[in-house]
Amino acid sequence: MYKIAKENLPALFQLIAEDKELYVPVNNGGQVNFANWTESSQVDLDTLKSVKSPKDAFFPQSENLYTCYKDGKKIQIEPEELQNQNFVVFGMKACDVKGVEVLDKVFLVEPVDTFYAARRAHGTIVAMACHEPEETCFCKVFGIDCANPVADVATWMVEGELYWKALTEKGEALTAAVASLLTDADEAKVEEEKNAIHAIVEKLPYTNLSLEGWNGDVLSEKFDSPVWEELYKPCLACGTCTFVCPTCQCYDIKDYDTGHGIKRYRCWDSCMYSDFTMMAHGNNRTSQLQRFRQRFMHKLVYFPANNDGMYSCVGCGRCVEKCPSSLNIVKVIKAFEKQGGDQ
């Protein structure tokens, strides 16, 4: 275990950024999101959650796949280069790291998504323990320990010092690269911090949320439930929940007309949108009830059915904070619990 004083973090970022891209939580106009670090970045490690999850680092909201253009009578096709530079994402939380594990299940199974795989291969994650979890957090429900992030490097901010522990080979390599700024430390302070975090987690209102009855085998029962008919009504059909979510992985592929060719790009899609998965014959979900149901069925039933019981929610609580109508996955789970109790 090593440590570095908080005031030396700019030097640490400088050193990392010398030969790698570095993503850190940055305050831009009052909102904290992960962004490329520059000397003038207003780094914010105190805000618990970035508005958007850091999944952009591996799965950007929009990325070009290839470009076509006319060259005389021929059409030239230029594939987009894959990520070939090493980069570091600093300050991800345990839930966000688990979110990447969910994305791995989608993009790293055959057929492997080469764009995503290249980013995963070149990215090193430095995660931070959650010093002060908030009332919208429920990661414990999904077996995540926010005091013990599992990443390439785990860090803890305690009393103005960042404690640093490499957990993987990539983490060891990054540690060696910044060794000149780190000093040896014992784990006593970190153990204290972990205990303090665990004590707070026990007090959070959603910590004991029960997922009983949600698994890959309850498809028809949950799908056909009348509960959805009441639940979806306040939904505005916007994509906020999907776009702030660390695990939502659906995307669309579109062509951008450059005037003398096209750029084929992919961008995040949202199951809340009316043209989601629209095909030549039309749309297979024609009502907002169906679209609303899809999101939660995917996270709590379809995903576990296909991935050995793993849910595709990590309890980060961003949807809880950001839904314009105050709907969210917790309310959905509770509504079914209530219905179960009535029967």
Place this chain on the structure above:
Amino acid sequence: MQELITRAKELLENGTVARVLGWKAGDLPYNPEPAYFTNAEELKDFVYNGFCGANLSKYMIEASKLEGKTLVCLKPCDTYSFNQLLKEHRVDREKAYIVGVGCKGKLNIEKVKSFGIKGIESVFGAEMTDNADTLTFQTIYGEKTCSYAEAMLERCHVCKGKEHVIYDELIGESKDTKDAERFAEVEKIEAMSPEEKFAFFQKELSKCIRCNACRNVCPACSCRKCVFDSTKFDSAQKANVDSFEEKMFHIIRAFHVAGRCTDCGECSRVCPQGIPLHLFNRKFIKDINELYGEFQAGADAETKGPLTNFTFDDAEPSIVANR
């Protein structure tokens, strides 16, 4: 709130209305959601407090298609939106039983959190019956307080007034919350150089994630099919392919609602990235006031809007261009 529930029960029981559109208590002290209630049992969950910021008038587009009347709770500013929707034939007056509810300013939980208040377990001072100027929060990290006024939504600081412009009956008292000039922020931007203006909007709009929350919540955005949802249109809804597009979405939307936007402030309330979207609309409102005379969209359901009505006194395009 109790008076509201009692009256709602009465109107449901005597058959005047088939359902009630209001807010349902959330599972945190500050997250009530818009909801329908059809009987006394369901009304147990009805809530109306400082966190009921959602403007329910747009839900009346769908509710107008339902059998029977819907009792809808509208705050003074929400009634402007309802009038405007009525003018545009998007809601049916006969299908609405409007209860004008009192308002003493609605709260912005993001604002509260920006004061460092987190781990919230309970809130005191947000009920309609509370008269304290201070909000008190019990949190996991101890008791915290903040001023009610400072925690209000931006729109409440420039409140249009305590009057409901359309209603069937009124329940509850309202309070004056206006403590800022409506166009002060717009004037600040007008005073900027073109470069500063560009930098300001670039900074704000580059935060946009194209979630469409602003559009979907907007009572003036009531097109059945939005041009940004059309698969036949190059600029479909899902991503900002370049910096041009991220600006175009918001500018096109502002143009489209110009003269119809009542300045209800929902766009800024729901933006997950805190973009002050209302500034675009307010600039249009200010310009319309200056070019065509004072006009408040939704003040009534009949008057033709300045941009949809021709008179010989209209401002000439050249005058507009020369400004």
